[in-house]
Amino acid sequence: MPTPVLMPALSPTMTEGTLARWLKKPGDRVKPGEVIAEIETDKATMEVEAVDEGTIAEILVPEGTEGVKVNTPIALIVAEGESPPAAAAAPPPPRGAEAARPAAPAAPRVLRPIEPLEESWAGAKTVKLTVREALRDAMAEEMRRDPTVFLMGEEVGYYQGAYKVSQGLLDEFGPERVIDTPITEYGFTGLGVGAAMAGLRPIVEFMTWNFAMQAIDHIINSAAKTLYMSGGQMNCPIVFRGPNGAAARVAAQHSQEYSSWYAHCPGLKVVAPYSAADAKGLLKAAIRDPNPVVFLENEVLYGKSFEVPDVPDLLVPIGRAKILRRGRDLTITAFSIMVGKALEAAERLAAKGIEAEVVDLRTLRPLDVETVVESVKRTNRLLSVEEGWPVCGIGAELAALVMEHAFDWLDAPVVRVTGKDVPMPYAANLERLALPQVEDIAAAAEALVARRI
Amino acid sequence: MASGVRAARTAGTVAVEVIEPKPVVPPAEELFKLYREMLLIRRFEEKAGQLYGMGLIGGFCHLYIGQEAVAVGIQHALTEKDSVITGYRDHGHMLVCGMDPRRVMAELAGRVTGYSKGKGGSMHMFAKEVRFYGGHGIVGAQVALGTGIAFAHKYKKDGGICVTYFGDGAANQGQVYESFNMAALWKLPVLYVIENNRYAMGTSTERHASTRELYQRGLAFGIPGAQVDGMDVLAVREKAIEAVKYVREGNGPFVLEALTYRYRGHSMSDPGKYRTKEEVQEMRERHDPIDKLKALMIAEGIADEARFKEIDKEIRDICNEAARFAQDSPEPDPSELYTDVLVEA
Ligand SMILES: Cc1ncc(C[n+]2csc(CCOP(=O)(O)OP(=O)(O)O)c2C)c(N)n1
Numbered sequence: 112m113p114t115p116v117l118m119p120a121l122s123p124t125m126t127e128g129t130l131a132r133w134l135k136k137p138g139d140r141v142k143p144g145e146v147i148a149e150i151e152t153d154k155a156t157m158e159v160e161a162v163d164e165g166t167i168a169e170i171l172v173p174e175g176t177e178g179v180k181v182n183t184p185i186a187l188i189v190a191e192g193e194s195p196p197a198a199a200a201a202p203p204p205p206r207g208a209e210a211a212r213p214a215a216p217a218a219p220r221v222l223r224p225i226e227p228l229e230e231s232w233a234g235a236k237t238v239k240l241t242v243r244e245a246l247r248d249a250m251a252e253e254m255r256r257d258p259t260v261f262l263m264g265e266e267v268g269y270y271q272g273a274y275k276v277s278q279g280l281l282d283e284f285g286p287e288r289v290i291d292t293p294i295t296e297y298g299f300t301g302l303g304v305g306a307a308m309a310g311l312r313p314i315v316e317f318m319t320w321n322f323a324m325q326a327i328d329h330i331i332n333s334a335a336k337t338l339y340m341s342g343g344q345m346n347c348p349i350v351f352r353g354p355n356g357a358a359a360r361v362a363a364q365h366s367q368e369y370s371s372w373y374a375h376c377p378g379l380k381v382v383a384p385y386s387a388a389d390a391k392g393l394l395k396a397a398i399r400d401p402n403p404v405v406f407l408e409n410e411v412l413y414g415k416s417f418e419v420p421d422v423p424d425l426l427v428p429i430g431r432a433k434i435l436r437r438g439r440d441l442t443i444t445a446f447s448i449m450v451g452k453a454l455e456a457a458e459r460l461a462a463k464g465i466e467a468e469v470v471d472l473r474t475l476r477p478l479d480v481e482t483v484v485e486s487v488k489r490t491n492r493l494l495s496v497e498e499g500w501p502v503c504g505i506g507a508e509l510a511a512l513v514m515e516h517a518f519d520w521l522d523a524p525v526v527r528v529t530g531k532d533v534p535m536p537y538a539a540n541l542e543r544l545a546l547p548q549v550e551d552i553a554a555a556a557e558a559l560v561a562r563r564i
Numbered sequence: 565m566a567s568g569v570r571a572a573r574t575a576g577t578v579a580v581e582v583i584e585p586k587p588v589v590p591p592a593e594e595l596f597k598l599y600r601e602m603l604l605i606r607r608f609e610e611k612a613g614q615l616y617g618m619g620l621i622g623g624f625c626h627l628y629i630g631q632e633a634v635a636v637g638i639q640h641a642l643t644e645k646d647s648v649i650t651g652y653r654d655h656g657h658m659l660v661c662g663m664d665p666r667r668v669m670a671e672l673a674g675r676v677t678g679y680s681k682g683k684g685g686s687m688h689m690f691a692k693e694v695r696f697y698g699g700h701g702i703v704g705a706q707v708a709l710g711t712g713i714a715f716a717h718k719y720k721k722d723g724g725i726c727v728t729y730f731g732d733g734a735a736n737q738g739q740v741y742e743s744f745n746m747a748a749l750w751k752l753p754v755l756y757v758i759e760n761n762r763y764a765m766g767t768s769t770e771r772h773a774s775t776r777e778l779y780q781r782g783l784a785f786g787i788p789g790a791q792v793d794g795m796d797v798l799a800v801r802e803k804a805i806e807a808v809k810y811v812r813e814g815n816g817p818f819v820l821e822a823l824t825y826r827y828r829g830h831s832m833s834d835p836g837k838y839r840t841k842e843e844v845q846e847m848r849e850r851h852d853p854i855d856k857l858k859a860l861m862i863a864e865g866i867a868d869e870a871r872f873k874e875i876d877k878e879i880r881d882i883c884n885e886a887a888r889f890a891q892d893s894p895e896p897d898p899s900e901l902y903t904d905v906l907v908e909a
């Protein structure tokens with residue numbers, strides 16, 4: 112039985128082409144790989160190769176024919192011996208635009224009822240710890256618990272950490288588990304991701320997140336996407352951590368806030384704690400998480416002390432916001448260092464008789480939409496505070512979510528207080544202007560509460 | 565050309581011809597295995613090209629035809645503790661790692677029975693059970709990842725090594741040298757295999773590499789290297805055995821450059837205007853790795869034409885079956901759109 116040679120698709124976008132030239136005629140023998148015809152596609156002239164051995168029986172589409180649709184039989188080949196391959200005789204499959212478009216299921220962004228935020232340690236004795244110490248303790252506890260956990264990064268070992276977060280870890284765990292890397296962010300991040308794919312649990316420290324721009328390819332393309340691209344086979348249990356955002360007077364290249372960059376990407380979890388307890392509990396949870404977690408710290412907060420529950424295993428769930436202050440007049444959301452500023456602003460507002468509810472987002476992906484929406488339904492106003500740039504920021508996302516889920520409850524448009532839309536300036540006065548200050552938050556809140564629709 | 569290995573080396577502009585000793589011929593049983601594996605890749609890729617032409621495979625599809633001796637020769641130097649990682653031209657490596665041709669083809673066709681449930685496609689496929697770590701679409705990414713897999717072998721002290729394949733074009737990526745530095749510094753068990761097929765898409769090594777002795781690219785880091793005729797599976801196998809031994813003994817990384825050639829375009833949509841037909845024809849006709857092994861086996865009296873016909877039929881049946889399996893398999897259910905984004909803890 113003759114096997115039809117079908118008009119091939121020679122590029123991802125080709126739907127038809129011109130049969131420019133036949134290099135074989137009926138009666139010619141062909142071998143696999145031999146060029147039998149030339150086709151002009153939307154891009155170029157391409158060669159058509161024979162797939163099977165045999166003799167050309169008939170040419171069905173003469174040379175010079177234009178607009179030959181992909182999968183049209185263009186010639187017949189009679190094979191010797193074996194039967195023609197099943198594939199060649201199959202009916203043409205649906206292609207591209209012609210294929211029926213299946214209804215895409217709705218995104219799983221349905222709001223669930225909020226379960227109470229359980230803090231089993233409530234009422235426990237506390238100790239005063241800086242955020243720096245809390246982070247170190249979290250890593251040490253997890254390294255004691257699981258021998259596959261290790262820390263790598265620039266200056267994490269002998270130097271004891273560029274910001275002293277890894278102080279003492281080299282002494283306790285040795286150079287096999289506390290690894291000083293060369294200054295080679297792209298390379299060591301890829302190395303960490305490979306090690307995670309092969310079953311280890313790396314903690315990759317960036318001296319600051321500014322330098323992780325060299326490594327963002329591995330964070331997104333290799334760590335975040337591989338589980339999906341492997342159909343669920345290859346997970347990547349890794350934590351990327353380090354200080355994020357503005358420190359003080361280090362200017363544009365050392366002062367960027369990356370929350371919205373990473374929160375944008377499926378396949379990652381993104382955490383940005385404020386208090387030492389959350390820093391500890393969330394870092395421990397991040398290290399145990401089977402997914403890649405971007406853990407955004409803040410240099411200014413490292414030295415700040417908080418009361419931390421003195422319990423053996425402080426685990427804070429990723430994906431849950433926390434209401435730090437109750438209030439009826441407006442909701443203020445913030446994360447990382449901005450939580451402190453929001454709390455201060457709330458104090459000032461209270462003195463003027465305005466009761467602000469302050470929500471510490473803590474996790475930016477997955478965002479705890481339920482807690483925010485629930486709060487807005489009570490206060491009817493939302494003020495979003497973030498240190499980063501406004502365009503496509505966390506506040507922009509919150510505004511959209513609140514519109515989708517609490518539009519009818521809003522008494523005023525959502526307001527954002529953000530870093531200014533400029534690279535970070537060096538001059539002290541300009542830097543202050545570029546960053547959200549307590550008075551900016553308080554003023555925006557007052558204006559928001561005053562607004563009536 | 566069964567006698568001696570010709571490795572064409574060019575130092576600067578001076579072409580030097582090096583005659584190396586003829587590789588040892590392994591026992592007949594292994595020769596058959598080498599032959600079958602190369603032929604499986606060849607026929608599988610031809611079938612994939614055919615299915616692409618029919619619109620059953622979409623997007624980018626990079627065929628390995630011509631380069632078969634590299635992945636096959638290297639695999640014969642490995643044990644089951646070892647792992648493998650490569651770029652997007654990955655079908656051949658997957659087949660020699662022992663992955664099921666049916667499921668590989670199903671993935672190419674975007675079907676739920678594919679290795680990635682149809683979500684990865686030709687360039688992104690993985691099989692943890694045989695320690696095949698992909699399948700990566702970013703040129704050079706697999707080099708840092710493979711170095712990390714080697715790091716894990718060392719950390720776990722499991723005795724395995726990681727073979728990390730990349731192309732001549734990828735050899736110019738910065739992260740390759742970041743990885744070389746760490747691999748040498750920490751003596752990681754990684755064998756870097758550079759598949760030098762003379763082109764990075766349409767840019768020849770003459771036009772993309774300031775030095776074309778790619779096996780020497782590790783020297784600045786103290787990483788030894790060697791070059792091998794990648795069109796000769798016995799030569800690759802032999803060099804790989806030496807290189808793997810070096811790496812496994814704890815000496816750190818090794819760079820093995822295989823001089824090879826791809827017959828087909830860079831991907832399916834490559835019109836191939838950057839090289840002459842004569843050049844391709846010359847490689848196909850005079851340096852084909854499958855023909856070469858077949859000629860040797862006939863000359864040594866190990867098999868006759870009839871036997872090769874049988875093998876060819878067996879392999880064709882496997883590939884036809886793979887194509888049938890792929891076509892008969894359903895596409896992933898729409899509900900799969902949102903699965904596998906995160907591991908639910
Ligand atoms: C970082 C990056 N840049 C560009 C590309 C597009 N691209 C895909 S393959 C390729 C050529 C690579 O050539 P080589 O490393 O020699 O491998 P070969 O295709 O010859 O196997 C290019 C430029 C890419 N996938 N990733």
Ligand SMILES: [Mg+2]
Pocket residue numbers: 731732733759760761762763764765
């Ligand atoms: Mg190449």
